[in-house]
Amino acid sequence: xxxxxxxxxxxxxxxxxxxxxxxxxxxxxxxxxxxxxxxxxxxxxxxxxxxxxxxxxxxxxxxxxxxxxxxxxxxxxxxxxxxxxxxxxxxxxxxxxxxxxxxxxxxxxxxxxxxxxxxxxxxxxxxxxxxxxxxxxxxxxxxxxxxxxxxxxxxxxxxxxxxxxxxxxxxxxxxxxxxxxxxxxxx
Amino acid sequence: xxxxxxxxxxxxxxxxxxxxxxxxxxxxxxxxxxxxxxxxxxxxxxxxxxxxxxxxxxxxxxxxxxxxxxxxxxxxxxxxxxxxxxxxxxxxxxxxxxxxxxxxxxxxxxxxxxxxxxxxxxxxxxxxxxxxxxxxxxxxxxxxxxxxxxxxxxxxxxxxxxxxxxxxxxxxxxxxxxxxxxxxxxxxxxxxxxxxxxxxxxxxxxxxxxxxxxxxxxxxxxxxxxxxxxxxxxxxxxxxxxxxxxxxxxxxxxxxxxxxxxxxxxxxxxxxxxxxxxxxxxxxxxxxxxxxxxxxxxxxxxxxxxxxxxxxxxxxxxxxxxxxxxxxxxxxxxxxxxxxxxxxxxxxxxxxxxxxxxxxxxxxxxxxxxxxxxxxxxxxxxxxxxxxxxxxxxxxxxxxxxxxxxxxxxxxxxxxxxxxxxxxxxxxxxxxxxxxxxxxxxxxxxxxxxxxxxxxxxxxxxxxxxxxxxxxxxxxxxxx
Numbered sequence: 001x002x003x004x005x006x007x008x009x010x011x012x013x014x015x016x017x018x019x020x021x022x023x024x025x026x027x028x029x030x031x032x033x034x035x036x037x038x039x040x041x042x043x044x045x046x047x048x049x050x051x052x053x054x055x056x057x058x059x060x061x062x063x064x065x066x067x068x069x070x071x072x073x074x075x076x077x078x079x080x081x082x083x084x085x086x087x088x089x090x091x092x093x094x095x096x097x098x099x100x101x102x103x104x105x106x107x108x109x110x111x112x113x114x115x116x117x118x119x120x121x122x123x124x125x126x127x128x129x130x131x132x133x134x135x136x137x138x139x140x141x142x143x144x145x146x147x148x149x150x151x152x153x154x155x156x157x158x159x160x161x162x163x164x165x166x167x168x169x170x171x172x173x174x175x176x177x178x179x180x181x182x183x184x185x186x187x
Numbered sequence: 188x189x190x191x192x193x194x195x196x197x198x199x200x201x202x203x204x205x206x207x208x209x210x211x212x213x214x215x216x217x218x219x220x221x222x223x224x225x226x227x228x229x230x231x232x233x234x235x236x237x238x239x240x241x242x243x244x245x246x247x248x249x250x251x252x253x254x255x256x257x258x259x260x261x262x263x264x265x266x267x268x269x270x271x272x273x274x275x276x277x278x279x280x281x282x283x284x285x286x287x288x289x290x291x292x293x294x295x296x297x298x299x300x301x302x303x304x305x306x307x308x309x310x311x312x313x314x315x316x317x318x319x320x321x322x323x324x325x326x327x328x329x330x331x332x333x334x335x336x337x338x339x340x341x342x343x344x345x346x347x348x349x350x351x352x353x354x355x356x357x358x359x360x361x362x363x364x365x366x367x368x369x370x371x372x373x374x375x376x377x378x379x380x381x382x383x384x385x386x387x388x389x390x391x392x393x394x395x396x397x398x399x400x401x402x403x404x405x406x407x408x409x410x411x412x413x414x415x416x417x418x419x420x421x422x423x424x425x426x427x428x429x430x431x432x433x434x435x436x437x438x439x440x441x442x443x444x445x446x447x448x449x450x451x452x453x454x455x456x457x458x459x460x461x462x463x464x465x466x467x468x469x470x471x472x473x474x475x476x477x478x479x480x481x482x483x484x485x486x487x488x489x490x491x492x493x494x495x496x497x498x499x500x501x502x503x504x505x506x507x508x509x510x511x512x513x514x515x516x517x518x519x520x521x522x523x524x525x526x527x528x529x530x531x532x533x534x535x536x537x538x539x540x541x542x543x544x545x546x547x548x549x550x551x552x553x554x555x556x557x558x559x560x561x562x563x564x565x566x567x568x569x570x571x572x573x574x575x576x577x578x579x580x581x582x583x584x585x586x587x588x589x590x591x592x593x594x595x596x597x598x599x600x601x602x603x604x605x606x607x608x609x610x611x612x613x614x615x616x617x618x619x620x621x622x623x624x625x626x627x628x629x630x631x632x633x634x635x636x637x638x639x640x641x642x643x644x645x646x647x648x649x650x651x652x653x654x655x656x657x658x659x660x661x662x663x664x665x666x667x
Contacts, residue, residue: 109267
């Protein structure tokens with residue numbers, strides 16, 4: 001169970017380590033050791049591996065792109081339907097990029113796949129370019145109000161050059177609290 | 188207790204602790220929130236974010252904050268509790284103040300509190316039980332799941348629950364996420380539990396527990412289960428534990444209508460897949476098992492002649508009437524018995540009216556409201572508003588809705604002017620026997636809990652007695 005957990009979460013964690021090498025940030029440890037250390041640090045709390053898609057909790061997203069090659073243009077449509085164009089960079093986590101630019105997107109569990117508060121809609125053209133959602137993400141998406149075909153969790157989207165021009169829409173607040181659109185009847 | 192000799196200096200210390208992180212101005216909008224769980228904090232978060240001239244006081248009847256995030260979320264789900272970090276930043280910010288150990292209805296009335304605020308928000312959730320009202324519900328060994336969760340999570344009022352885990356079968360009435368949490372706690376290997384923030388008294392009890400079989404009993408069928416897929420999937424992956432589902436229960440749900448909402452469809456497919464896999468796993472010598480029993484309603488809890496201790500539950504077999512989305516369970520007049528040594532009632536939490544001036548709908552178990560508005564200057568948020576259903580996401584959305592209603596009323600001049608322009612703390616300090624706590628006090632307890640947990644390899648060892656919490660706070664005050 002441990003190994004499959006590691007393998008499942010590896011792509012996202014590795015992409016973060018990849019971005020470190022792209023940006024030239026010094027990394028004291030090799031990628032594998034880095035992942036192991038990160039998880040062992042968390043593991044003292046819980047034997048099960050936490051799935052954290054961002055190693056820095058938003059610090060990386062506050063850094064500007066170092067060169068034009070890194071830039072990925074992103075459009076957020078906020079809760080009021082207003083478009084906001086921001087310059088992200090390769091390796092940015094959408095949730096923390098949104099926070100940097102004060103887009104109202106909540107991240108209650110801090111990108112650990114334990115809530116659904118960062119639910120966003122992805123534009124059709126870029127939806128297929130995203131890494132497939134893991135089973136864990138799909139299970140959480142089931143709880144999102146107004147779930148649609150193009151629903152994803154923002155904290156699971158990491159920018160690549162391929163996602164240039166991506167548009168992410170933040171859902172409007174709805175009053176529907178049942179997970180499948182159900183309206184309760186007395187029984 | 189504070190005696191009169193050092194009463195004045197002690198009160199000065201208290202005021203200093205509260206005021207240091209809060210710059211209060213008379214011209215700002217003042218909002219009071221009763222309840223410091225997700226509903227309370229998310230309401231505060233949204234209000235403060237959208238109005239720069241607004242201050243919030245968040246009250247809780249316990250000396251420490253966070254409500255169900257601390258006392259409801261299971262110990263083995265620590266990531267769900269990460270939201271506490273965000274709430275802590277808010278509580279320590281200039282325009283937010285936590286005031287604990289003040290109980291609405293017991294220590295202070297609505298009429299005493301309201302005059303200090305432009306708006307008062309009731310966000311105190313649901314801490315009462317729904318009862319089955321069947322014979323034997325008062326037997327030893329018949330417990331509320333809510334109390335059981337409070338017990339392993341260290342809620343002071345349930346610290347001495349002392350459930351008897353010496354038998355081999357537990358029956359849980361209810362098939363929601365709380366029922367699943369309880370089942371998982373009963374069946375999770377100790378080696379996993381002992382690295383969590385589960386309370387030591389519960390860990391000891393689980394170490395000695397001989398419960399190896401847990402049934403979750405629901406009055407309707409597979410299409411009506413209230414638990415969600417993440418939690419069910421977690422059960423299927425429990426180490427050293429077998430899922431025992433009966434294929435026959437799923438005959439009617441193999442073919443699902445095309446327009447069935449995705450969440451229900453995915454969950455039902457997983458249920459069917461799990462049932463189909465029963466018997467095909469290699470024999471691992473697993474000592475534990477759990478299962479779902481459908482179409483069964485408890486009509487009585489049974490005990491043997493000598494003792495008032497539960498030995499089983501009598502169930503009536505139901506049939507379903509109506510379409511799947513609104514199916515009703517109807518008794519058939521046929522019965523069966525399920526042996527058990529522990530029975531847990533997990534059929535929903537309930538809100539109770541805490542103050543005579545708070546309107547309450549006993550049938551729906553909520554405070555009647557329109558988008559959170561109750562009456563002039565009075566609002567509600569969270570489970571008192573919607574009923575006790577929903578995860579942090581839904582409570583968050585709901586809290587934002589109430590906050591928007593308040594902001595809207597503020598904008599249109601519909602909020603009353605506080606008749607008392609003073610600080611509510613001045614009143615609280617005059618009430619006999621009241622010892623309000625601050626967020627700094629919580630941080631003291633937080634440090635103590637973490638330092639007690641560290642040598643045991645746990646993130647914290649929770650303080651489970653109110654007396655001990657207040658002692659920690661007073662000792663620190665005296666030293667400083």
